[in-house]
Amino acid sequence: MNWEIVIGLEIHAQLSTQSKLFSGAPVSFGAEANTQTTLVDLGMPGALPVFNKEALRMAVMFGHAVNADIGMTSVFARKNYFYPDLPKGYQTSQMDDPIVGIGHLDVTLEDGTTKRVGITRAHLEEDAGKSLHEDFHGMSGIDLNRSSTPLLEIVSEPDIRSAKEAVAYVKMIHSIVTYLGICDGNMAEGSMRCDVNISLRPKGQEEFGTRTEIKNVNSFRFIEKAIHTEVERQADILEDGGKITQETRLYDPDKDETRSMRSKEDANDYRYFPCPDLLPVVLTQEYVDEIKASLPELPTQKAARFISEYKLSEYDAGVLSSSRPMADYFEKVNKSAGDTKLSANWVMGELSKLLNQNQLDINDSPVDANNLGLLLARIKDNTINGKTAKDILADMWNGEGSADEIIEKKGLKQVTDTGAIEAMIQEIIVANPAQVEQFRAAEADKQKKMMGFFMGQIMKASQGKANPGIVTPILMKLLKG
Secondary structure, three states, X not given: OOEEEEEEEEEEEEOOOOEOOOOOOEOOOOOOOOOOOOOOOOOOOOOOOOOOHHHHHHHHHHHHHOOOOEOOEEOOEEEEOOOOOOOOOEEEEOOOOOOEOXXXXXXXXXXXXXXXXXXXXXXXXXXXXXXXXXXXXXXXXEEOOOOOOEEEEEEEOOOEOOXXXXXXXXXXXXXXXXXXXXXXXXOOOOOEEEEEEEEEEEOOOOOOOOOEEEEEEOOHHHHHHHHHHHHHHHHHHHHOOOOOOOEEEEEEOOOOEEEEEEEOOOHHHHOOEEOOOOOOEEOOHHHHHHHHHOOOOXXXXXXXXXXXXXXXXXXXXHHHOOOHHHHHHHHHHHHHHOOHHHHHHHHHHHHHHHHHHOOOOHHHOOOOHHHHHHHHHHHHOOOOOHHHHHHHHHHHHOOOOOHHHHHHHXXXXXXXXXXXXXXXXXXXXHHOHHHHHHHHHOOHXXXXXXXXXXXXXXXXXXXXXXXHHHHXXXXXXXXXX
């Protein structure tokens, strides 16, 4: 490929405040249309905005988390444009003096390398309403419940060079805002969405090409697919001698294509000017320092602690710390199980598999962390083996009780009595003389492979209850005669 991909991202994170950015209306998702509005949200003449201080605190938290400069004086501006779901005729946003200035984020990629992505700014702004096109018989309806919902728009530098890097960066931002508790990160509900700016330039050229912006992409998978699709479209145009038009486009995941929405506006097209209804926001150093001191442990810090405290691999620590709920769940499991590696393997393995199969988040797991930890404790103390534990986890998932209750009710406790195990092995040996002779005639490396047959017979005879750790040395001793 003769082209270098240049990507910059604008992420809109809906802040988890109880009320809107400039009014006291609630911000809960899914309410009946136009029931969560005030005169301010409706753009009624004379209705004045009142700034939500909690949104300010959340923005400053994010600024600290991405190593950014905090705007000690920030100013709200009016971004003027006409659209049916914007009743005021302008959006209250920030232009020249945002609350969060230049910062950066170090993103870990799939191959383990680290990519530094610069952050240009993060500013507060209000969301617009929503146009509804279904069930209106050729017309559109307007729902203003979302109007004035607080957003933090996070703008990256054009430092990203592939779809994989873009997804890794968005996932890192998602992890940070959810760790901080400032956004629930629910992309399906629009709590976090992404505008993707893409351009191509010949390899080795410093000057950027003409960019297009893909609006409101709302899943990690769609971000990756939209980038691949748009890159292919632009490359085809350029290689045919054409020129890219600066415009805003929409990604259609059903057709896997991007479509033109409108020509791309520049900042001066919006006629920004300071909002006369809102005073500049002036912070004190004490306020900024106080927020910094209150920050929770962030994903990279938690991963580092998992490596040093629990001796986990970088990969395991990265997976388990990728989301705050998963990290908290793992630590609770480990506390009950008393075995870090076993806990990590089961949270990332069997539990995650069940969650994925049932399309559930870890917060909605039918098996809580303490009960999973107690199940693993029964593996560790040899009450059950790993295979039996998987069956018990499935029963726990279906609400059949705790691990101990299921073990007792179904008689699943491992046989650990060496005398009983030896008697069982003797019966297997007597019943399979040909296999025993083949074993004894084989070389040592082949004998190890042939052990599987005898182990299978023993597990069948014991209904899976024989402890493999006790069976193996006794079986080897008796087979060798």
